[in-house]
Amino acid sequence: MMTTKVDIPRTLYEKIWDEHVIHHYDDGTCLLYIDRHLVHEVTSPQAFEGLRVAGRKVRRPELTLAVPDHNLPTTARVGSDGYRLPIADQESAEQVSVLYQNTAEFGIELIDAIAPEQGIVHVIGPELGFTLPGTTLVCGDSHTASHGALGALGFGIGTSEVEHVLATQTLRLKRFKTLEVRIDGTLGLGVSPKDVALAIVGELTASGGAGHVIEYTGSTFREMSIEGRLTVCNMSIEAGARAGLVAPDETTFAYLKGRPRAPQGADWDQAVARWRTLVTDHGAGYDKVITIAAEAIAPLVTWGTSPDQVVPITGSVPNPDELPNAAHHSAARNALTYMGLTPGMRMQDIMVDRVFIGSCTNGRIEDLRAAAAIARGRRIAPTIKQALVVPGSGQVKRQAEAEGLNQIFVEAGFEWREPGCSMCLAMNPDKVPAGERCASTSNRNFVGRQGPGARTHLLSPAMAAAAAVTGRLTDVRTFRPVGAI
Numbered sequence: 403m404m405t406t407k408v409d410i411p412r413t414l415y416e417k418i419w420d421e422h423v424i425h426h427y428d429d430g431t432c433l434l435y436i437d438r439h440l441v442h443e444v445t446s447p448q449a450f451e452g453l454r455v456a457g458r459k460v461r462r463p464e465l466t467l468a469v470p471d472h473n474l475p476t477t478a479r480v481g482s483d484g485y486r487l488p489i490a491d492q493e494s495a496e497q498v499s500v501l502y503q504n505t506a507e508f509g510i511e512l513i514d515a516i517a518p519e520q521g522i523v524h525v526i527g528p529e530l531g532f533t534l535p536g537t538t539l540v541c542g543d544s545h546t547a548s549h550g551a552l553g554a555l556g557f558g559i560g561t562s563e564v565e566h567v568l569a570t571q572t573l574r575l576k577r578f579k580t581l582e583v584r585i586d587g588t589l590g591l592g593v594s595p596k597d598v599a600l601a602i603v604g605e606l607t608a609s610g611g612a613g614h615v616i617e618y619t620g621s622t623f624r625e626m627s628i629e630g631r632l633t634v635c636n637m638s639i640e641a642g643a644r645a646g647l648v649a650p651d652e653t654t655f656a657y658l659k660g661r662p663r664a665p666q667g668a669d670w671d672q673a674v675a676r677w678r679t680l681v682t683d684h685g686a687g688y689d690k691v692i693t694i695a696a697e698a699i700a701p702l703v704t705w706g707t708s709p710d711q712v713v714p715i716t717g718s719v720p721n722p723d724e725l726p727n728a729a730h731h732s733a734a735r736n737a738l739t740y741m742g743l744t745p746g747m748r749m750q751d752i753m754v755d756r757v758f759i760g761s762c763t764n765g766r767i768e769d770l771r772a773a774a775a776i777a778r779g780r781r782i783a784p785t786i787k788q789a790l791v792v793p794g795s796g797q798v799k800r801q802a803e804a805e806g807l808n809q810i811f812v813e814a815g816f817e818w819r820e821p822g823c824s825m826c827l828a829m830n831p832d833k834v835p836a837g838e839r840c841a842s843t844s845n846r847n848f849v850g851r852q853g854p855g856a857r858t859h860l861l862s863p864a865m866a867a868a869a870a871v872t873g874r875l876t877d878v879r880t881f882r883p884v885g886a887i
């Protein structure tokens with residue numbers, strides 16, 4: 403009997419990859435077909451310019467969707483007279499208006515700053531059903547890994563690759579290696595998908611996943627919502643991985659059903675039947691495997707300037723010289739100097755100046771619900787200079803408002819904003835001043851990330867809300883909800 407390719411056990415990643423290879427080159431690279439392309443204002447201007455200079459068109463404009471997010475102020479975008487407010491910062495205004503011009507010139511759909519669907523590129527892709535299982539999806543943005551939560555092979559690309567995808571709808575790439583991150587068991591009370599993500603990054607280190615696609619397996623992910631899976635997949639890149647994947651299942655199908663751009667009617671049934679085959683076959687091997695027990699994961703918080711510099715909230719700032727890996731000693735010392743911390747300090751004694759709840763890591767409805775459950779009936783500490791809640795998209799914002807979450811936040815002293823990347827990175831007016839400390843639900847605590855000299859502690863939405871209430875990093879497990887939400 404003939405052995406067909408189908409009989410060889412393959413991982414989920416290999417199945418998606420194989421299905422998209424158009425050509426194998428002699429040097430081992432492959433030409434890969436790209437199903438979907440997301441574009442934002444930061445990494446696309448040079449790509450469009452390249453097309454213009456070469457006199458090329460966009461090959462399949464209908465497969466690309468553009469949205470501004472990084473540079474938008476999160477204050478009102480429309481004045482009381484109904485007119486659009488200008489962006490004050492010249493560079494930001496320019497980037498956004500160039501995106502508008504480029505998309506108009508090349509016939510690409512644009513969700514503009516005041517459209518109801520506007521939001522962070524990685525939040526709107528899934529919620530519109532633009533992101534679908536088994537597809538290849540790219541964006542000139544490292545957190546494109548997020549989309550793997552729906553079983554799409556999503557990865558970030560550079561600006562020259564953005565141009566290549568626009569021109570050809572393909573990319574020439576080397577196959578990635580595979581890494582299984584297996585977590586079984588039930589998360590403890592107060593432990594969220596963000597803690598899972600931080601635990602994985604802490605375990606793998608910021609470079610442990612380099613060159614790999616992570617597949618998240620085990621009962622913890624099977625029981626996790628799509629929002630939670632998006633949070634975990636989002637941070638795959640913080641462990642150095644190109645992409646993160648969760649095999650699509652009933653949770654995925656329920657999430658996607660009825661989304662505006664997902665297949666409808668008979669197409670839907672056919673699509674689901676196909677998506678059910680998107681699982682790693684029994685007997686398929688990964689290049690690397692790590693396992694973590696769900697019960698071992700505590701609420702975590704970062705102390706340094708890399709997302710892998712993380713400890714349980716009940717822990718202390720480590721002594722750099724006592725870290726297990728000697729290669730990390732000097733990096734840790736520099737991080738502590740930048741962060742203004744000394745070894746041995748209890749994490750819960752660290753006072754914060756600002757709190758940011760939002761970003762493509764934690765700006766979805768479940769994140770806001772978790773934060774609101776802590777904020778409800780409480781006030782932010784008087785020492786807090788600013789506490790921002792920034793929904794990841796217009797849809798998240800409307801849903802949160804329908805549930806009254808905005809009111810809970812505002813009554814507690816938080817500011818309720820328009821969707822965008824906001825304080826995740828200092829490309830818009832939401833910045834942390836030099837020397838100030840921010841408890842942030844975003845994904846990067848790099849030097850200067852939230853503003854020059856700003857100090858960032860990454861944590862979950864509930865922990866961020868708790869920090870806002872007490873004015874310091876706080877174990878959310880010591881909080882009891884006030885009333886029901």
Ligand SMILES: CC(C)[C@H](C(=O)O)[C@@H](O)C(=O)O
Pocket residue numbers: 444445472542543544545558827
């Ligand atoms: C601006 C963009 C290129 C960048 C990225 O690639 O991730 C940003 O989104 C980030 O989070 O640092």
Ligand code: SF4
Pocket residue numbers: 471472522523524543545761762763822823824826827844845
């Ligand atoms: S929210 Fe932050 S991480 Fe996400 S795309 Fe925007 S800047 Fe990048």
